[in-house]
Amino acid sequence: MYTVRKVTDDLYYVGGDDRRLALFENIFPIPEGVSYNSYLLMDEKTVLIDAVDWAITREYMVNVARVLNGRDLDYLIVHHMEPDHCSSIELMLQRYPNLKIISSEKGIMFMRQFGYHVDDRYIEVKEGDTVSFGKHEFTFVEAPMVHWPEVLMSYDSYDKVLFSADAFGSFIANNGRLFADEVNWDRDYLDEGRRYYTNIVGKYGTFVQKALAKAGGLDLKYICPLHGLVWRDNFGYIIDKYVHWATYEPEEEGVLIVYASMYGNTEFAAQALASKLCEKGMTNISLRDVSSTHVSTLIAESFKYSNIVLASVTYNLGIYPVMLNYLEDMKALNLQNRAISIIGNGTWAPQAAEKMEKFIDEEMRLMDVLPEGLDMVSSLKKAKEPDMDAMVDGILESMKKRREEKEKTASQNKGKK
Ligand code: FEO
Numbered sequence: 001m002y003t004v005r006k007v008t009d010d011l012y013y014v015g016g017d018d019r020r021l022a023l024f025e026n027i028f029p030i031p032e033g034v035s036y037n038s039y040l041l042m043d044e045k046t047v048l049i050d051a052v053d054w055a056i057t058r059e060y061m062v063n064v065a066r067v068l069n070g071r072d073l074d075y076l077i078v079h080h081m082e083p084d085h086c087s088s089i090e091l092m093l094q095r096y097p098n099l100k101i102i103s104s105e106k107g108i109m110f111m112r113q114f115g116y117h118v119d120d121r122y123i124e125v126k127e128g129d130t131v132s133f134g135k136h137e138f139t140f141v142e143a144p145m146v147h148w149p150e151v152l153m154s155y156d157s158y159d160k161v162l163f164s165a166d167a168f169g170s171f172i173a174n175n176g177r178l179f180a181d182e183v184n185w186d187r188d189y190l191d192e193g194r195r196y197y198t199n200i201v202g203k204y205g206t207f208v209q210k211a212l213a214k215a216g217g218l219d220l221k222y223i224c225p226l227h228g229l230v231w232r233d234n235f236g237y238i239i240d241k242y243v244h245w246a247t248y249e250p251e252e253e254g255v256l257i258v259y260a261s262m263y264g265n266t267e268f269a270a271q272a273l274a275s276k277l278c279e280k281g282m283t284n285i286s287l288r289d290v291s292s293t294h295v296s297t298l299i300a301e302s303f304k305y306s307n308i309v310l311a312s313v314t315y316n317l318g319i320y321p322v323m324l325n326y327l328e329d330m331k332a333l334n335l336q337n338r339a340i341s342i343i344g345n346g347t348w349a350p351q352a353a354e355k356m357e358k359f360i361d362e363e364m365r366l367m368d369v370l371p372e373g374l375d376m377v378s379s380l381k382k383a384k385e386p387d388m389d390a391m392v393d394g395i396l397e398s399m400k401k402r403r404e405e406k407e408k409t410a411s412q413n414k415g416k417k
Contacts, residue, residue, distance in 0.1 A: 002059070002062050002063045002066040003016055003059060003063060003176075004063050004066060004067055005178040007039060007161070007178070007222060007224065007230060008159045008161070008222070010041055010042050010043055010136065010159065011039055011040070011041050011042075011156075011159065011161065011224075012039065012040045012041075012042070012067045013037065013038075013039055013178055013230070014038050014039065014040045014048075014060060014063035014064050014067060015035055015036050015037040015038040015039075015052055015056070015060065015063075015174075016035065016036060016052065016056035016059045016060055016063070017033050017034070017035045017036075017056070017173035017174055017175065018033055018034050018035070018036065018053060018055045018056055018173070019033035019173050020055065021033070021034065021055060024084075024171065025084075025200075027199075027296070028171075028195070028199060028200075028294075028296045029294055029296070030171050030172075032171065032172045032173060032192065033171075033172065033173030033175075034171050034172070034173060034227055035172075035173055035174040035227055035228060036052040036053045036055075036056055036060075036084055036085065036226070036227065037050065037052075037169075037224065037225060037226050037227060037228070037230075038050050038051055038052050038060065038064075038085075039163070039224055040063075040064060040067045040068070041133060041136060041156075042067065042068075042071075043133040043134030043135060043136045044133060044134030044135075045074040045075060045133040045134060046068060046071050046072065046073050046074050046075070047074065047075045047076075047077060047133050047136075048064060048073060048075065048076045048077070048092070049076075049077045049079075049154075049163055049224075050076075050077065050078060050079055050080070050085050050163075050226055051076065051078070051085055051086050051087070051088045051089050051092060052084075052085065052087070052088055053083065053084045053085070053087050053088075054087040054088070057087065057088040057091065060088060061088075061091070061095070064092075072096060072098055073092070073095075073096040073098075073099050074098065074099065074100065074133075075099070075100055075101070075102055075133070076089070076092055076099055076100075076101050076102070077101075077102045077103070077138070077154065077163075078101055078102070078103040078107050078111070079103075079107075079151060079152045079153060079154065079163060079165040079226070080107075080147070080148060080150070080151045080152075080165045080166060080226060081103070081106075081107050081110035081111060081114070081148065081150050082147070082148060082166075083114065084226075085226055086111070086114070086116075089101070089111065089116050089118075090115075090116045090117065093116070093117065093118070093121065099121065100121050100122060100123055101118055101121060101122040101123070102122070102123045102125055102131065103122065103124065103125070103150070103152070104124065104125065104126065104140075104142065104150045104151075104152050105124050105126070105150075106149055106150030107150040107152070108122050108124060109150075110148075110150055125140040125152065126140065126142065127140065127141060127142040128140070128141075135158050136156050136157075136158045136159065137156070137157055137158065138154045138155065138156050139154065139155045139157065140152050140153075140154050141153045141154065141155065141211075141214050141215075143165060143167070143207070143210075143211040143214075144207060145204040145207035146165060146166060146167050146201060146204060146207055146208055146211050147165075147166045147200055147201045147204065151165050151166070152165065153165055153167070153211065153214075153215070155218055159221060159222065160218075160219050160220055160221035160222065161221065161222040161223075161224055162215060162218060162220055162222070162223045162224065163224050164215070164223050164224065164225045164226075165225070165226055166200065166201060166225070166226050166227070167201070167208065167211060167225060167242070168223050168225040168228075168231060168238055168242070169193075169196060169197075169225035169226055169227035169228045170189050170192050170193035170196050170225075170227060170228030170229070171192040171193075171195060171196045171227070171228070172188075172189055172192045172228065174228070174229060177229060178229065178230055179229055179230050179231075179232055180228075180229040180230065180231050180232075180234070180238070181232065181233055181234065182229070183229065185229070186237070189228070189229070190241070191300065193228065193241070194241070194245070194300045194303060194304060195296055195297060195299075195300035196227065196228075197242070197245055198245060198299050198300045198302075198303040198333065199296045199299050199300065199333065202245065202299065202303065202333040202334065202335070203332060203333045203334045204334075205245070205246040205247060205248055205334060206246075208242065208245075208246035209243075209246045209247065212239065212242060212243065212246060215239075216239075220235055223235065223238075244303075245303055248303070248334070248335060248336045248337045248366075249337065250303075250304065250305055250306035250337070250338065250402075251303070251304050251305075252284060252304055252305055252306065253284065253305075253306050253307075253399050253402070253403070254282070254284030254285060254286070254304070254305040254306060254307065255274075255277060255282060255284070255285050255286070255305060255306075255307045255308070255309060255395060256285075256286045256288065256298075256301045256302060256304070256305040256307070256308045256309070257270050257273060257274055257285065257286070257287045257288065257308075257309040257311065258288050258290050258293075258298055258308065258309070258310055258311070258323070258326065259287075259288070259289060259290065259311040259312070259343075260290045260291065260311065260312040260313055260315075260319075260320035260322060260323040260352075261289070261291075261311070261313060261345075262313055262315075262320075265313075265345060265376070265378060265379045265380065266311050266312065266313045266343065266345045266376070267289065267311075268379070268380055269311055269343050269345070269374065269376060269380045269388075270287060270309070270311045270343070271287065272380060272388060273309060273311075273343070273388060273391065273392065274287050276388060276389065276392045277392055277395065277396075280392055280396060282392075282395070282396060282399075284305075286301050286305065288301070290312075290320070290322045290323050290326055291322050295325060295326050295329050298326050298329075299326075299329055299330065299333055299335070302330055302335055302338065303335065305338075306338065306339060306398075306399060306402055307338065307339045307340075307341065307395050307398060307399065308338050308339070308340050308341075309340075309341045309342070309343065309391075309395075310323065310327075310340060310341070310342050310343070310356050311342075311343035311344075311345070312343070312344060312345070312352040312353075312356060313345045313346065313352060314344070314345065314346030314347075314349065314350050314351045314352040315352075317349060317351055318351060318352070318355055319351075319352050319355050319356055319359070320352065323352075323356070324359075327356065327359050327360070327363075330364065331359075331363050331364050334365070335364070336364065336365045336366040336367060337366050337367075338367055338368070339368045339370055339395070339398040339399075339402070340360055340367055340368065340369045340370065341369075341370045341372065341373065341391055341394065341395055342356050342357055342369065342373045342374075343373065343374045343375075343376065343391075344356070344373070344374070344375050344376065345375075345376040345377075345378070346376075346377065346378075347377065347378045350375060350376070350377060353373055353374075353375055357369050357373075368398065370391075370394045370395065370398055371394065372387070372390040372391045372393070372394035372395075373387075373391070374387045374388060374391055375387075
């Protein structure tokens with residue numbers, strides 16, 4: 001059997017799903033699996049577009065042979081040399097002795113670093129180069145740091161297909177589906193698409209913006225990523241998401257409350273804050289226990305919401321370690337442009353609030369720590385209610401300010417047109 005699907009008359013999906021891998025990159029839980037996408041173009045030349053992870057190489061080889069139907073394989077385009085897309089390169093070179101690899105100079109260098117015997121069986125391409133395979137002519141676009149430095153994208157002007165490497169991908173196995181319009185992407189895939197992008201490519205927003213600018217000028221009919229579903233309509237929707245993520249603009253006015261609590265007292269304060277926000281009409285809230293929520297989910301939600309509340313107990317005279325890990329990850333992924341509120345707790349030497357504020361001020365960029373904080377000693381007392389009310393008002397005020405600034409910018413931009 002095989003798991004091939006047709007993208008266009010000449011282009012076939014020959015990748016597959018991995019539902020056995022627990023942790024993508026040995027970090028990120030993928031309870032719903034992931035796909036490794038590869039495409040095979042059947043023109044005067046036969047062209048395989050990216051390879052796959054070892055995990056699915058057996059079915060991949062079957063898929064490729066099935067579509068080739070006895071023809072030789074002429075080219076393998078390698079857009080990205082991360083091993084989830086490349087583990088089968090050596091095997092392909094052995095199986096198809098006339099095969100030549102097309103990749104960037106760095107891509108070829110990485111192949112050698114990973115120990116693949118490419119010898120002289122390769123063609124290096126760079127920004128703007130074109131290669132014709134018959135009626136299909138591919139133009140190569142450099143997209144460094146989306147997600148590694150060697151990354152290329154390519155555009156087939158005949159079918160108007162953008163091969164976008166890791167961009168526009170998602171976690172979640174394809175499960176037989178191929179196109180994003182075959183699912184309710186916004187309902188069922190957006191959260192995992194955001195978790196995939198923000199954790200893997202989130203740090204490189206500036207580079208993603210450059211790649212989006214290049215893609216913006218293309219006449220598109222298909223976007224074929226290396227993971228997840230193929231886009232053939234609704235491009236504005238997914239590009240808008242990417243613009244938000246790449247520019248670190250929140251998608252939604254809302255509050256992510258992340259708490260670190262050992263015995264429930266800090267959790268109670270976080271819960272009390274959530275209730276007060278809802279009382280005032282702000283119900284777009286996500287309340288997360290830092291100890292039981294994977295940091296990749298916290299990162300994804302930090303990219304989603306306009307406001308973040310950090311509530312932490314003091315531990316070893318510092319920030320609770322799991323909370324510190326979350327802060328370090330936010331910093332590593334370059335998250336910025338959020339309004340942050342702080343709740344600190346401790347029993348004999350509360351320090352968490354002060355240290356979280358210092359971390360944000362000194363280690364992160366363009367974060368706005370709101371002045372209305374809350375310091376607790378061991379448990380939340382009635383006397384702290386005015387502080388909590390002030391914190392709610394401060395959060396709502398910061399949202400209003402962001403809204404007004406956005407409207408002002410929109411009207412200035414309108415005036416320029
Ligand atoms: Fe799916 Fe950066 O590799």
